Amino acid sequence: MAGELAPIVQIVLTAWLFALGCAVGSFLNVVIYRLPRGLTILEPRRSFCPRCGHAIRWHDNVPLLSFLFLGRRCRDCAGPISWRYPAVEGLTGLLFALIFYRQAVASGTDVGQTVIMILAASLLLVAAAVDVEWFIIPDEISLFGLLGGLLAGLLIPSLHVGAASYHTWEKLTGLAHLDGLIASAVGAVSGGLLLWMVRVVGRLLFRREAMGLGDAKLMAMIGAFFGWKVVLVTFFLSPFLGVLYGVPRLVLKGEHLMPYGPFLSLGAVLALLFRTELCSFLEPLEYLVGLLA
Numbered sequence: 001m002a003g004e005l006a007p008i009v010q011i012v013l014t015a016w017l018f019a020l021g022c023a024v025g026s027f028l029n030v031v032i033y034r035l036p037r038g039l040t041i042l043e044p045r046r047s048f049c050p051r052c053g054h055a056i057r058w059h060d061n062v063p064l065l066s067f068l069f070l071g072r073r074c075r076d077c078a079g080p081i082s083w084r085y086p087a088v089e090g091l092t093g094l095l096f097a098l099i100f101y102r103q104a105v106a107s108g109t110d111v112g113q114t115v116i117m118i119l120a121a122s123l124l125l126v127a128a129a130v131d132v133e134w135f136i137i138p139d140e141i142s143l144f145g146l147l148g149g150l151l152a153g154l155l156i157p158s159l160h161v162g163a164a165s166y167h168t169w170e171k172l173t174g175l176a177h178l179d180g181l182i183a184s185a186v187g188a189v190s191g192g193l194l195l196w197m198v199r200v201v202g203r204l205l206f207r208r209e210a211m212g213l214g215d216a217k218l219m220a221m222i223g224a225f226f227g228w229k230v231v232l233v234t235f236f237l238s239p240f241l242g243v244l245y246g247v248p249r250l251v252l253k254g255e256h257l258m259p260y261g262p263f264l265s266l267g268a269v270l271a272l273l274f275r276t277e278l279c280s281f282l283e284p285l286e287y288l289v290g291l292l293a
């Protein structure tokens with residue numbers, strides 16, 4: 001779509017997507033704070049300081065910038081503001097800009113697909129941030145996301161056609177929307193089942209919880225949005241990401257408990273951004289599936 005745009009327009013649009021992402025990140029921070037505490041997202045409308053409860057003035061609520069100008073302190077109680085706030089804002093901005101640039105500009109992905117990818121990545125970010133703090137992934141995110149993914153497959157079948165998904169069965173029924181829904185469902189079932197099996201095997205081998213049910217639901221959501229290939233790439237990528245983070249932590253701090261959701265989320269975003277390259281190694285597998293079908 002944006003492939004024919006002049007470079008200056010591409011740069012301006014990407015920068016705009018970054019700013020938009022930072023603003024959305026500010027809202028995601030509200031969700032990340034309120035969801036696990038059982039608070040509603042809509043009331044109170046204004047954000048408040050978790051320490052003193054004061055409503056945050058609009059000019060103190062500018063993504064990234066307010067954190068810097070306020071010197072990382074609340075204007076009312078001078079309590080420290082968590083690094084999570086600017087981190088989530090900046091990361092959301094980065095996700096928006098990266099997905100827009102990689103998909104819309106470089107790969108020529110259509111607008112509908114790009115929007116769905118950005119929405120799904122936002123859900124993954126919320127799941128990861130909540131998991132870091134609470135060691136849970138809220139069903140509101142994973143199950144709502146699972147339904148959203150199925151709906152996206154039905155409405156925008158192009159999500160599942162081509163290198164990123166199941167094109168072995170591309171013309172299963174010949175009805176594009178129905179095929180999209182089926183691809184979405186195949187992705188969801190393969191993702192959920194795969195991690196559920198890891199959970200069962202982990203229990204048998206180590207006699208303890210190796211994989212949470214929340215992780216399985218999150219992977220089902222990833223599959224619903226992006227299909228079985230991204231599920232497989234995420235499945236093989238996330239343990240490496242986990243080890244990169246977990247081993248230094250174990251050695252330096254002696255901590256061995258860590259949430260897995262962030263690595264699934266990061267793995268899925270990487271799988272998504274580089275799906276053409278990463279999914280190509282699944283071609284032999286796809287060939288085998290094609291022989292069976």
Ligand SMILES: [Zn+2]
Binds near residue numbers: 051052074075077078
């Ligand atoms: Zn305060």
